[in-house]
Amino acid sequence: MFRLVKNLKYLWNKFKGNNSEFWDNLEEELILNNVSVETTVKILKEIKEHSFKNDINDFEEIKNLLKNKLIEILSEGSQGQINTDKSQPFIILVAGVNGVGKTSSIAKMAWLFKNEGKSVIIAAADTFRAAAIEQIQFFGEKFGIEVIHHQRNSDPGAVVFDTIDSAVAKKTDIVIIDTAGRMQTSSNLMDELKKIKRIISKKTGSDPDESLLVIDSNIGQNAKSQAEIFHKVLDLTGIILTKADSTSKGGIVLTIKNDLGIPVKFITFGEKIDDISYFDPEKFAEMLVE
Amino acid sequence: MFEFLTSKFEDLFFKIKNKGSLSPKDLDDSLREIRLVLLEADVNYLVVKEFLENIKKKALGENILESLSPFQQVIKIVNEELSAILGVAPGNLNFSQGIPTIIMIVGLQGSGKTTAAVKLASLIKSKYSKKVSLIAADIYRPAAILQLIDYSKKTGCEVYHEDDSKDPVSISVNGINALKKNANDVVIIDTAGRLQVDSEMMNEVVEIRKKTRPHQIYLVVDSMSGQEAVNVAKEFNSRLEYDGIILTKLDSDSRGGAALSINNVVKKPIRFISTGENIDDFDIFYPDRMASRILGMGDMLTLIEKTEKLIDEKKAREIEQKIYNSELNFEDFIEQLKSVKKLGSLEKIFSMLPGMGKNKALKDVNLDDGQLDKIEAMINSMTIEERRNPDLIDGSRKKRIAAGSGTTVNDVNRLLKQFEKTRSMLKQFSGGFNKKNIKFPF
Numbered sequence: 001m002f003r004l005v006k007n008l009k010y011l012w013n014k015f016k017g018n019n020s021e022f023w024d025n026l027e028e029e030l031i032l033n034n035v036s037v038e039t040t041v042k043i044l045k046e047i048k049e050h051s052f053k054n055d056i057n058d059f060e061e062i063k064n065l066l067k068n069k070l071i072e073i074l075s076e077g078s079q080g081q082i083n084t085d086k087s088q089p090f091i092i093l094v095a096g097v098n099g100v101g102k103t104s105s106i107a108k109m110a111w112l113f114k115n116e117g118k119s120v121i122i123a124a125a126d127t128f129r130a131a132a133i134e135q136i137q138f139f140g141e142k143f144g145i146e147v148i149h150h151q152r153n154s155d156p157g158a159v160v161f162d163t164i165d166s167a168v169a170k171k172t173d174i175v176i177i178d179t180a181g182r183m184q185t186s187s188n189l190m191d192e193l194k195k196i197k198r199i200i201s202k203k204t205g206s207d208p209d210e211s212l213l214v215i216d217s218n219i220g221q222n223a224k225s226q227a228e229i230f231h232k233v234l235d236l237t238g239i240i241l242t243k244a245d246s247t248s249k250g251g252i253v254l255t256i257k258n259d260l261g262i263p264v265k266f267i268t269f270g271e272k273i274d275d276i277s278y279f280d281p282e283k284f285a286e287m288l289v290e
Numbered sequence: 291m292f293e294f295l296t297s298k299f300e301d302l303f304f305k306i307k308n309k310g311s312l313s314p315k316d317l318d319d320s321l322r323e324i325r326l327v328l329l330e331a332d333v334n335y336l337v338v339k340e341f342l343e344n345i346k347k348k349a350l351g352e353n354i355l356e357s358l359s360p361f362q363q364v365i366k367i368v369n370e371e372l373s374a375i376l377g378v379a380p381g382n383l384n385f386s387q388g389i390p391t392i393i394m395i396v397g398l399q400g401s402g403k404t405t406a407a408v409k410l411a412s413l414i415k416s417k418y419s420k421k422v423s424l425i426a427a428d429i430y431r432p433a434a435i436l437q438l439i440d441y442s443k444k445t446g447c448e449v450y451h452e453d454d455s456k457d458p459v460s461i462s463v464n465g466i467n468a469l470k471k472n473a474n475d476v477v478i479i480d481t482a483g484r485l486q487v488d489s490e491m492m493n494e495v496v497e498i499r500k501k502t503r504p505h506q507i508y509l510v511v512d513s514m515s516g517q518e519a520v521n522v523a524k525e526f527n528s529r530l531e532y533d534g535i536i537l538t539k540l541d542s543d544s545r546g547g548a549a550l551s552i553n554n555v556v557k558k559p560i561r562f563i564s565t566g567e568n569i570d571d572f573d574i575f576y577p578d579r580m581a582s583r584i585l586g587m588g589d590m591l592t593l594i595e596k597t598e599k600l601i602d603e604k605k606a607r608e609i610e611q612k613i614y615n616s617e618l619n620f621e622d623f624i625e626q627l628k629s630v631k632k633l634g635s636l637e638k639i640f641s642m643l644p645g646m647g648k649n650k651a652l653k654d655v656n657l658d659d660g661q662l663d664k665i666e667a668m669i670n671s672m673t674i675e676e677r678r679n680p681d682l683i684d685g686s687r688k689k690r691i692a693a694g695s696g697t698t699v700n701d702v703n704r705l706l707k708q709f710e711k712t713r714s715m716l717k718q719f720s721g722g723f724n725k726k727n728i729k730f731p732f
Contacts, residue, residue, distance in 0.1 A: 031335045034516040037326060098539060098567070099400030099512065129567075130440035131433040138432035183542045216400060220332030220516025222544035243399065246485050248518040271399075271430065 022059055023048065026066065033251035033288050034220050039258050043069055067289045073258050074281035081278050082210060082238075082265060084118060089167040090174045091200055095193055095234060096214035097226055098181030101242035103132065105214055105268050106178050107139035108276035109240075114145060118173040123163035124149035125156040125196065126180040136178055143273060156180070156192065157199045164203045177208075184229035194233050210237045212265065217243045217250035227256045238265035241279070245269040249288055320364050321346060324585075331584045333547035334520045337554045345371060369581050376549060377577030378559045385420065386505055391476045392466060394502070396495055396530065397510035398522060399483030402538035404428070404438050406510050406564055407480040409572035410536070412445040413562075420475035425465035426451035427458040427498065428482035438480055444569055448472070458482065462498050479504065486525035496529055507532040508561065511548060513540050519548035520555050527556045534561040537575065541566045547584050620677040620709070624669045667695035668705055680706060 023044060030040040047065050056062060084090040092109070096102050103126070110120045122140060124147050126132035133149045140147035148163040160177055167175045179196065182189035200208050211234040215223050230236055241250045241264050253264050264279040321342050328338045348367055385391045395407045411422040424442055426449055428434040435451045442449055450465035462479050469477050481498065484491035499507065509523060509532045526532055537549055540563050549560055560575045669677060671694030676682050683691070688702045 028335055031329060032517045034518075037329050097514070097542065099402060101400060129437075131437035134433035134436050135431075183539070185541070185543045216512075216514075218398065218512065218516060218518060219514045220544070220548070221330055222332075222514045222542060225543060246398065246518070247487055247521060248516060252516070 030251060033249040035251035036221055036224060036255040039255040063289055067285045070254060070285035070288060071281045073254055074284060084174055088204060089172050091204060091208045092176045092210040092212060093208040094177060094212050094214060095179050095230055096181060097183055100214045100216040102214045103136050103178055105240045105242055106176050108268055108273055109266065110145045110176055111143050111273045112276055113174050120145050120174045120176060121163055121167050121172045122147045123159050123175060123177040125159040126178050127152060127154050127156050128180040157196055160196055160199050161203065184226045190233050197234055207235060211235060212238050212240050214240045214242055217241060217246055218248040223252040224255050227260055227262060231260055231262060236262050238263055240266045242268045251288055317349060324368055327586055328547060331545035331547035331586060332516050334517050334551035337520060337551045372550060372581035372584060373577045375553050376580050378553060378557050390470055390474045392502055392504040393476065393478045394499065394504040394507045395478060395510060396481050396507060396526060397483060401510045401512045402564055403510045404480050406536045406538060407478050408442045408445060409564060409569055411447045411478050412569045413572055414476055415445060421473060422476040423448040423450060423469045423474045425462055425477060425479045427462050427479050429456055429458055430482045458494060459497050459501055462502050466502055486522045492529050499530055508534055508536050510536045510538055513537050513546040513548065514542055514544040515548035520551040523552040523556050532558060534559045536562045536564060538564040545584050545586060546580060549580055550584055620669045620672060620680055664697055665705060668697055668702055671695040
């Protein structure tokens with residue numbers, strides 16, 4: 001018995017010790033992709049234990065295990081796609097911090113839905129930023145999507161109100177609401193967002209069908225804090241991961257899914273209108289582990 | 291709340307080892323913790339590795355293991371190194387004579403270039419009394435030109451733009467020629483956001499540089515940037531040789547480790563920071579403030595200093611002995627309570643501790659100085675005997691204490707229960723420690 005234990009210990013240490021470089025490399029890869037340290041450690045621990053228990057020593061096999069683990073985390077329990085079939089307008093609220101690509105991804109989403117044969121109206125509810133309304137109007141005009149807007153600095157809630165009214169009257173399939181960029185640390189602005197959500201509830205009798213947080217692939221660990229706080233305020237249903245064509249891989253979405261259960265629904269990757277797709281966990285995991 | 295307070299202070303004071311040696315393992319442990327702090331702050335993985343190796347060398351070289359307060363020394367060294375890397379000789383804004391000073395703004399999409407360009411214009415105009423104009427050279431982003439014009443209205447700075455041109459290079463050249471004629475001292479070119487790996491776009495910006503010969507080029511970097519920031523900066527630097535960085539969105543609570551990563555590799559100064567959406571939210575960069583922010587330290591150093599002053603060594607030793615002998619009582623505690631009060635409000639103290647934002651337990655705890663007041667009131671209502679020997683406190687005494695302090699018997703019960711728990715927990719800890727190293731506050 002003693003001999004067995006001694007051997008096991010020896011094997012485990014050998015496994016740990018000799019291959020520590022391998023595991024360090026895996027850790028490096030994940031962290032360089034903006035996966036949080038905590039999530040990285042958790043994942044690698046599980047993989048290590050599994051490999052050891054099942055006597056898997058081949059590096060390629062272990063990498064595969066890792067990939068599958070990532071896919072598991074990203075797809076578990078979530079609604080991969082959005083089902084926009086509904087009798088009332090399907091309402092999508094889009095929020096995020098400054099500069100992440102909210103307006104661009106809204107334009108892309110609208111185009112995507114339009115190509116699926118749905119009618120879309122966009123609410124230009126960023127009434128704050130210079131030329132925000134004009135920016136979304138440009139997309140609207142170019143791709144034939146209706147944009148409802150008020151004057152600059154008017155109440156965003158009012159824009160939402162009017163847009164929903166209009167969509168109901170016209171029996172539009174989908175309403176997408178663009179909001180101003182805001183830091184999750186700004187309580188005033190988060191309150192404003194809460195208010196917009198309330199208006200939607202009042203108007204339609206329920207929360208927005210989708211409340212999406214836009215996350216820039218380039219952002220590091222702060223994305224987790226963004227997700228936490230926006231989630232508290234909006235009850236997020238999903239993430240739009242943008243700028244995936246950059247050299248950053250947005251690994252933080254793994255942490256967000258693992259810790260908060262919020263899935264990625266869309267991924268965008270370029271400046272053309274069709275640079276968007278529904279999120280594919282397998283493709284993404286492959287990208288992370290290459 | 292009581293338990294939580296106990297454990298937090300334990301952690302803190304455990305680390306502040308006033309006297310005694312720090313073993314090499316302790317140094318490694320400290321560095322491991324700092325590693326975590328830096329990674330969570332978005333400092334690049336490889337930069338962290340190199341950085342810590344240097345810290346370790348320095349720490350050993352300075353013989354900190356023999357020093358009086360080794361852990362603090364390590365933090366001090368880390369802070370110094372960080373500040374040194376971040377504070378690459380900033381120098382002054384140099385303005386050229388005779389011809390307009392041309393400044394070019396570049397960076398990734400969404401980093402905050404347009405906003406920064408206008409803020410810089412406003413700063414130069416007011417601080418240096420120069421005539422500043424801007425060139426709208428982003429023809430890709432819908433309504434970019436309008437955005438620049440709109441945003442800069444408040445500054446009264448002219449914006450050169452060509453609404454029908456699709457050629458940023460010629461727009462820039464034409465702009466400079468036109469603005470030169472208007473006796474402009476400074477011209478700032480706002481360029482489109484671009485990926486450092488987009489060769490066409492990078493070629494374009496290199497071409498703009500070639501044709502306009504800017505005196506200064508600033509790379510705008512989002513302070514929320516993650517691990518890739520250093521690679522982005524490297525590439526921009528290699529193609530353009532930028533002069534400095536403008537770090538944006540510091541109004542977020544991101545730690546900004548990207549700043550360290552970049553400066554560790556590209557030794558160019560961070561000149562300005564942007565801290566909000568208003569034009570005035572623009573400031574000169576302070577390396578030491580950034581260092582503290584990255585470390586998540588806030589005022590940790592201040593707290594350490596303050597606390598050290600308050601802990602009388604002799605007293606601390608006495609208390610430690612009491613803990614060991616299970617003699618710790620309410621009288622001791624009330625003294626310590628007074629020390630805690632001197633440190634400041636609970637909220638403030640905890641905000642000074644590193645990593646507070648991440649601590650889930652803290653989020654649910656209502657940091658209420660009122661609670662400490664309550665506890666103090668209850669203890670004050672005890673007789674000296676009761677304080678020294680809490681086991682004496684029976685039902686009727688509890689009633690009296692509650693009445694005297696304006697609390698309830700339940701409150702008193704809770705206090706006693708928690709105190710007992712703490713007492714035994716502390717005893718467990720004190721048993722296992724090398725007495726030389728540990729100082730407990732109560």
